[in-house]
Amino acid sequence: MKEPEKKQKNKNWKKYIIIIVCVLLVGYFLFAFINSNINNSNVVSTEIAQKYSYNEEITADAFIVRDETLLNYNGSKVLYYTVNDGDIVASGSDVALVFSNEEDALNFNKYNEIQNQIKVLESINTSHESVTIDYTAVDKQIELDLLNIISSVNTNSHSKISESADDLIYSINQRHIITGKVTNFDKRIAELKAEAEEYMRAQYSYVDTVTLNSSTPGGYFVASADGYEKSFDYDNINNLTIDSFDFDIKPDAVSDNTIGKIVSGLDWYIVCKISADDALTLSHATSSSTATFLNTTCRNLPISLVTLNQQTKQSDAIAVFKCNYMNAAISHLRNETVQITVNNYDGIKISKDAIHNDYVVNSKTEEKEKVLGVYVTYGSKLEFREISILYSDDDFVIVDDNPAEGVLVSGETIEFNDEIVVKGDNLYAGKNIKKR
Secondary structure (H helix, E strand, O other): OOOHHHHHHHHHHHHHHHHHHHHEEEEEEEHHHHHHHHOOOEEEEEEEEEEEEEEEEEEEEEEEEEEEEEOOOOOOOOOOOOOOOOOOOOOOEEEEEEEOHHHHHHHHHHHHHHHHHHOOOHHHHHHHHOOOOOOHHHHHHHHHHHHHHHHHHOOOOOOHHHHHHHHHEEEEHHHHHHHOOOOOHHHHHHHHHHHHOOOOHHOOOOOEEEEOOOOOOOOOEOOOOOOOOOOOOHHHHHHOOOOOOOOOOOOOOOOOEEEEEEEEEEEEEEEEEEEHHHHHHOOOOOOOOEEEEOOOOOOOOEEEEEEEEEOOOOOOEEEEEEOOOOHHHHHHHEEEEEEEEEEEEEEEEEEEEEEEEEEEOOOOOOOEEEEEEEEEEOOOEEEEEEEEEEOOOOEEEEEEOOOOOOOOOOEEEEOOOEEEEEEEOOOOOOEEEEOO
């Protein structure tokens, strides 16, 4: 063979070998790619089905409307109120004593405080002589009294704070006697009675009383006014509209003679301007609503929707709620930010990525029907479970873990602690899977 032909033949063999190697490499990578996709198609990501409670809420600016009657007194303004904010008073009852100067009012208050302390200590002396009490029971009472004080402070209930403080002092002093720390309080009672003598004159020093006349309705007493008492017609509250309600209304000037007011009627109202979307949410309310006034101690007050006035379904609306709870803090609410819990949903929270359409067997007809549901793992396989959605958001849904009879086509749904598939390819019931 000639030399040039030999060289050409060697070149051809090298070319063939390179082509074969390239084909083998392409084949290998193609096989690896296909095999990887086949394996990955069996891999799924899951989450555990857990109980979840979700509150659907609306936050809005609110104006409080009450049936309020102003109280005026034209005499001296050195007053000692005999009732607290939020206390119920009747027509004809006294709400304050009038003093000629501030010193007499302070002395009157001091005298009453001393008399109250004497009553408490005398009561402890008497109860100790007639009853044997286990100190552990008193310790529990002290704990309860402390909790009552905290609760009263949180609700801004001045009268209950005073009552709870007196109860706590009583319980502590009672424990001192039971444990032998003191024998009795005779010495302290004698000291207090001597101190009371110094203020004896004060109990007769008031010069007038402020009494509700017969034309003033009974109700809840409030020792202040804010000028909004007559801004809106309490009896016409249901007819308020976006055009007729002015959230920027200015308060009237409060007269120097005004010493407080009476809140009458069982109900008071929360007036809110809300968006069209919030109005739609309210119209679909399925449970009892509650109101929480932000930056106050007034929380979770039970309310009911009285009226929802809206010109069109696309326009803003006026929503009016009513409530019949009352205490000192509530009596001072006026221009507030309110958070209204419209609906409460209890069920299982599921990512929207987990929801699919697949077939289930109708429990009555035994025919297959396509429904919404999720895939759950059962060993190394998938099962499809039907769901009943209670609430839907952008990213998740709340599903009923115990739907009523007839809601589900198949009669079966997911349960707590099921492993729900939230990510996976080519999902179907019976598929073999691997967990990521």
